[in-house]
Amino acid sequence: GENVEQHPSTLSVQEGDSAVIKCTYSDSASNYFPWYKQELGKGPQLIIDIRSNVGEKKDQRIAVTLNKTAKHFSLHITETQPEDSAVYFCAYLFSGGYNKLIFGAGTRLAVHP
Amino acid sequence: GAVVSQHPSRVICKSGTSVKIECRSLDFQATTMFWYRQFPKQSLMLMATSNEGSKATYEQGVEKDKFLINHASLTLSTLTVTSAHPEDSSFYICSARKDITGQGRGEQYFGPGTRLTVT
Numbered sequence: 001g002e003n004v005e006q007h008p009s010t011l012s013v014q015e016g017d018s019a020v021i022k023c024t025y026s027d028s029a030s031n032y033f034p035w036y037k038q039e040l041g042k043g044p045q046l047i048i049d050i051r052s053n054v055g056e057k058k059d060q061r062i063a064v065t066l067n068k069t070a071k072h073f074s075l076h077i078t079e080t081q082p083e084d085s086a087v088y089f090c091a092y093l094f095s096g097g098y099n100k101l102i103f104g105a106g107t108r109l110a111v112h113p
Numbered sequence: 114g115a116v117v118s119q120h121p122s123r124v125i126c127k128s129g130t131s132v133k134i135e136c137r138s139l140d141f142q143a144t145t146m147f148w149y150r151q152f153p154k155q156s157l158m159l160m161a162t163s164n165e166g167s168k169a170t171y172e173q174g175v176e177k178d179k180f181l182i183n184h185a186s187l188t189l190s191t192l193t194v195t196s197a198h199p200e201d202s203s204f205y206i207c208s209a210r211k212d213i214t215g216q217g218r219g220e221q222y223f224g225p226g227t228r229l230t231v232t
Contacts, residue, residue: 034221043119043206043223044157089156100147101221103156 002027006090006104014112019077021107023090026071032093033066033073034101037086044089048075080111114140117209119224126197127232133193134227136207143209146190147221148182151204163190187212197231204228 003026013019025033031052036044050057050064050073057064063076073092077084090104116139126132136146144165149157161171161182169182179201181193190209194201206226213219 032219036223041226041228043117043225046115046220046222049220099145100159100162105156 002094002102004090004092004102004104006107008107009105010108010110012110012112013080015080015082017080019080019084019109019111021075021088021090021109022072023074023092023104024070024072025092025102027092027095027102028068028071029095030092031095033064034091035064035075036089036091036103038089038106039086077109080109082111082113085109085111115211115220115222116140117207117222117224119207119227121227122225123228123230125230125232128198129196131193131195132197132229133191134205134207134229136190136192136209136224138188138209138211138222141209142187142212144187144212145210146184147208147210148180148190148192149206149208151206151226157206160192194229197229199231202229202231 005024007022034049035047037047038044048059048062048064050066061078066073087106087108089106091101094102118137120135146163148160151157159172160175161169163169163182163184165184165187171177184190204226207224208221210221
């Protein structure tokens with residue numbers, strides 16, 4: 001089926017702390033998992049992605065982990081800064097039909113100075 | 114880079130008129146583009162998948178005669194909202210999938226969005 005659960009829906013952290021957002025998907029055949037950041041009034045921005053042949057990928061303060069057996073993937077942001085405040089969406093590439101991305105409901109992250 | 118532009122960024126139109134929104138991939142080819150609609154504080158809702166040179170594929174519940182999609186080239190797709198009504202007011206976002214080539218692996222990039230208000 002086409003479903004991805006994203007938690008938490010809101011997350012509030014102090015500047016410098018870490019933030020973790022988790023997603024669970026249902027399509028066991030999926031092999032591509034991107035994360036997007038959306039600031040108010042703007043389109044989503046691809047910030048990191050991972051494919052099923054690796055379990056972890058890191059890009060500076062952002063990392064993504066993937067557990068294909070459990071069908072979980074997570075976004076980790078370390079040393080958070082106020083400019084990290086935004087809505088974050090996880091997604092996975094649905095393997096059936098037309099290769100469309102299935103999006104989570106989003107996590108509103110607030111980083112307080 | 115991977116830049117997707119969208120025009121216009123904001124449009125206000127009267128009920129019953131039509132509005133066209135353009136989506137361009139500026140520095141890569143995109144055989145496949147997507148059109149989404151987003152309501153306040155909600156996730157992205159896929160409306161249709163647009164393939165260059167062929168008819169768009171619409172999601173269930175999306176009226177193809179109301180939301181006309183044309184994907185005329187590898188870098189341009191347009192969405193026309195016909196006979197717009199106030200309930201069509203929303204944030205419309207396009208997305209382009211980078212063709213799988215030596216430089217692209219199928220990543221999907223979004224435009225900045227178009228805020229449509231129908232009065």
